[in-house]
Amino acid sequence: MSDEIKVGTTINSKYELLAVLGKGRNSTVYKGYQHFAKKSVALKILDASDIEKATEELKRFQHEARVSAQLAAHQGIVDVFDFGAAGAGQVFLVMNLIEGLTLRELISQKGRLDAALASDIFKQIANALAFVHEQKIIHLGLDPSEIILTPASSKDKETYKVTVVDFGSAVQLSEVKTAITTPQESSGKPGYMSPEQQSGEDVDARSDIYTVGRMMYETLTGSLPESVLTFPADLQIPENIQEAIAKSTDADKNKRFQSMKEFAQKLQGSDGPDDKKKDVWGWTKKIFK
Numbered sequence: 001m002s003d004e005i006k007v008g009t010t011i012n013s014k015y016e017l018l019a020v021l022g023k024g025r026n027s028t029v030y031k032g033y034q035h036f037a038k039k040s041v042a043l044k045i046l047d048a049s050d051i052e053k054a055t056e057e058l059k060r061f062q063h064e065a066r067v068s069a070q071l072a073a074h075q076g077i078v079d080v081f082d083f084g085a086a087g088a089g090q091v092f093l094v095m096n097l098i099e100g101l102t103l104r105e106l107i108s109q110k111g112r113l114d115a116a117l118a119s120d121i122f123k124q125i126a127n128a129l130a131f132v133h134e135q136k137i138i139h140l141g142l143d144p145s146e147i148i149l150t151p152a153s154s155k156d157k158e159t160y161k162v163t164v165v166d167f168g169s170a171v172q173l174s175e176v177k178t179a180i181t182t183p184q185e186s187s188g189k190p191g192y193m194s195p196e197q198q199s200g201e202d203v204d205a206r207s208d209i210y211t212v213g214r215m216m217y218e219t220l221t222g223s224l225p226e227s228v229l230t231f232p233a234d235l236q237i238p239e240n241i242q243e244a245i246a247k248s249t250d251a252d253k254n255k256r257f258q259s260m261k262e263f264a265q266k267l268q269g270s271d272g273p274d275d276k277k278k279d280v281w282g283w284t285k286k287i288f289k
Contacts, residue, residue, distance in 0.1 A: 005030075005045055005090060012086045015043055015094060026057045031097060042098070046091040058091050064168040065093055070135050071167070076128030078148075078165040098163050100151065103219065104144035106160075112222040115237055117158055119267050121149070122216050124162035126267070129212065130260035132170075133205040140203065141169030142211045143189040144218065173204060191224050195251050206253040209263055213248030213256075216241075225249070240269050 007030070010016045015032040021042065022029045032043045046057050061083065068080035082094035103121065107113065113121070125147060132139060139146075142164075149160035194210035197203050217225045220237055229246055231237050244266040250256050257263045 011043065011045075011090065011092060012084055015041060015092075017043065032094075034094075040097045042095045044093045044095070060168045061091055061093055064166075064170075067137060067167045067170045067172075068095075070137065071132060074128055074131045076124055076162055076164060077132070078163055078167075080167075095165075098148045098150060098165070100149050100160070100163075102145045103147035103149060103215070106149055107144060107219055107222065112235075113219050115220065115241055117160075118216060118219045119241060121147075121160060121162055121219070122212065123264050123267050125164065125212060125215075126260040126264035128162065128164045129205075129208055130264070132164075133208070133260060136173045137167075137170050138173065138203060138205055139164070139167065139170050139208050139211075140197065141166060141189065142208060142215065143192045144215055147215075171203075194253065196253060204253075205259065206256050209248045209257050209260060210250075210253070212260075212263065213245045217245050217249070220245075240266055 005011075005017065005028075007017050007019060011032070014036060015034055017030045017032050018040075019031045020028060021031050024044075026047045027044050028047070030043045030045065032041045033039075034041050044061075046061060065080055065083040068078065071077045072079045072081070078098065079096045080093050081096070083092070085091045101109075129139065146164060146166045148163045148165055150163070152159040152161045189211075192211045192214050194203065194207040197207050214224060217229075220241070221232060221235065229249060231242050244257075244263060247266070248256055248263055257266070
């Protein structure tokens, strides 16, 4: 396993490993320290115990580094700033260290989140993914464990800064037809994948929108939706949020929101520019009554 790389080891004479933060399928994430820059970082190091798997994961690491480099300008997306190898199988990615908890951990702690907090978190997620989609990239691997929440200062309410992580499953829209050819090759998360992703059909930004809708339902209720979408009456989820989730998780991608910005506008209580026009017209009619 990759934990053969002991805490205290220095990688490439640059990064000292301070602690294990977590373990994935084929990698371990460490808290590290970059002595030259004098800052804490996070290192994801490939498990070298299985050469065949390591070869595939190496391709995924290289892909994640390349995609992340295009997204580093957005504050809501993890910044992967170094990639390299140190010794046999010790391939690594270096990211900015984000100290917080995942959305999955927060849901587990609380059971579910109230509508105001969930709405604030998902507007930030939508904003980050809108930027991703503008770069002609789709994530395709989202679930609540890919959202890191850092407590933000507020006098009167619980708030968090959102960071979207793990772009190892992301694809360029230009590469979609070669990225997913069969359902078995899809790298999405069970329970969160869009119907088209599950069936191996062409995907686009609307697949991420579907996933985000299911994540929001889980955040508000504590569980993923059943085949028929219903909202527990006792939770008092605002109508605009129910409508946002219902539209984003429609099985027909042509009936979903066509962009993350539309999804965010619905959470805001607006259907977009047309609503503003209606408001102005209504205000004008009042003046001239």
